[in-house]
Amino acid sequence: MKRAKVNQNINLKEYSDIWIIGEQREGKIHPVTIELIGEGKKLAKGIDNKVVVVVAGYEIDEEINKLLYYGVDKIIYISSPLLKNFSTDGYASSISRLILERKPEIVLVGATSIGRDIGPRIAAKVGTGLTADCTKLDIDKEDGKLLQTRPAFGGNLMATIICPKNRPQMATVRPGVMKKAAHVDNPSGYVEVVEADITEVDIKAKVVKILKSSKKTVDLTEAKIIVSGGRGVKGPEGFELIKAFAEKLGGEVGASRACVDSGWIDSMHQVGQTGTTVRPEIYFACGISGAIQHLAGMSDSKYIVAINTDPTAPIFKVCDFGIVGDLKKVIPAMIEEVERNKE
Numbered sequence: 001m002k003r004a005k006v007n008q009n010i011n012l013k014e015y016s017d018i019w020i021i022g023e024q025r026e027g028k029i030h031p032v033t034i035e036l037i038g039e040g041k042k043l044a045k046g047i048d049n050k051v052v053v054v055v056a057g058y059e060i061d062e063e064i065n066k067l068l069y070y071g072v073d074k075i076i077y078i079s080s081p082l083l084k085n086f087s088t089d090g091y092a093s094s095i096s097r098l099i100l101e102r103k104p105e106i107v108l109v110g111a112t113s114i115g116r117d118i119g120p121r122i123a124a125k126v127g128t129g130l131t132a133d134c135t136k137l138d139i140d141k142e143d144g145k146l147l148q149t150r151p152a153f154g155g156n157l158m159a160t161i162i163c164p165k166n167r168p169q170m171a172t173v174r175p176g177v178m179k180k181a182a183h184v185d186n187p188s189g190y191v192e193v194v195e196a197d198i199t200e201v202d203i204k205a206k207v208v209k210i211l212k213s214s215k216k217t218v219d220l221t222e223a224k225i226i227v228s229g230g231r232g233v234k235g236p237e238g239f240e241l242i243k244a245f246a247e248k249l250g251g252e253v254g255a256s257r258a259c260v261d262s263g264w265i266d267s268m269h270q271v272g273q274t275g276t277t278v279r280p281e282i283y284f285a286c287g288i289s290g291a292i293q294h295l296a297g298m299s300d301s302k303y304i305v306a307i308n309t310d311p312t313a314p315i316f317k318v319c320d321f322g323i324v325g326d327l328k329k330v331i332p333a334m335i336e337e338v339e340r341n342k343e
């Protein structure tokens, strides 16, 4: 197997451009890619760099072209039948070889299951560090370095990490945290198609069959309305009321970690630092106290409505509308009101 050559004595001046590692699943671009483009464009202004999206795959030309309409300077499409299905080896090897050859200054990866898989492998292959799960990125005005901020020590403080000696500066960013890039009508970027510098021998795991889970998946990052339940729902049956309210509003069901840990609801519903980061139009926090780790995942919601029996609950400090009361009484009254307004 051909190994990527790591350069130990790097010249920092040789590195330029911000690379976004675009993610696609079955040929469809994952929304985190658009969020990273938005963030990449913001950072590029600070260091006068170009924004380049790198996507690995096969026969996805149409989806690739759509990305130009988010105002990127260039798309590098690594095209190969070997990249049709995701494989850790195939994707990490082909992308890292391109990084070693082209020398980007910054590389951003979505902290999705795929991004968390290939991000650290790419970093190791190109001989640089990686800050995982960033919630904020910025450029140091003094020296142009990437300031990578993420929660540390159980979310009790925010750590800002730099990568002073190695390149590229690499970070994974949680989906739903950064604002999506705006659509542009007249894109000026272009697509460069490159062949993957890998062979079949590079890919150790073979995809034999893709089986789809019959379980309904929840996409909290894209939801406009989220109704979340906390320990105040008192048990799994308490989520029936939360689900009924979410359904009435056409929203999704979220939950605090306390409920997930108690086995009341599946972990895919968890909102927060170790769950999903969300920014819906309206977030209903029902029977949720407002612990810092929960707030880390939902405080960027446009409007927060809190329902809690305890008037001193911390959630009331961050909400836009607070209702002190028992959720078993408040939610049915709200459902009734929604029904009345629909008539």
Ligand code: FAD
Residues within 6 Å of the ligand: 154, 155, 229, 230, 231, 232, 233, 255, 256, 257, 258, 259, 270, 271, 272, 273, 274, 275, 276, 286, 287, 288, 289, 290, 291, 292, 293, 294, 297, 307, 308, 309, 310, 313, 325, 326, 327, 328
């Ligand atoms: P509680 O704090 O027990 O609050 C329950 C609330 O319900 C109370 O405020 C109470 O007044 C109210 N209530 C009770 N009865 C009613 C009623 N009938 N009607 C209305 N209100 C009622 N938590 C997350 O949520 N997401 C995370 O991602 C996450 N990550 C973590 C990571 C780490 C490293 C650590 C250490 C913790 C993490 N936590 C996370 C846990 C977090 O610290 C809290 O323990 C958790 O969020 C509490 O959940 P809760 O608000 O549902 O429960």
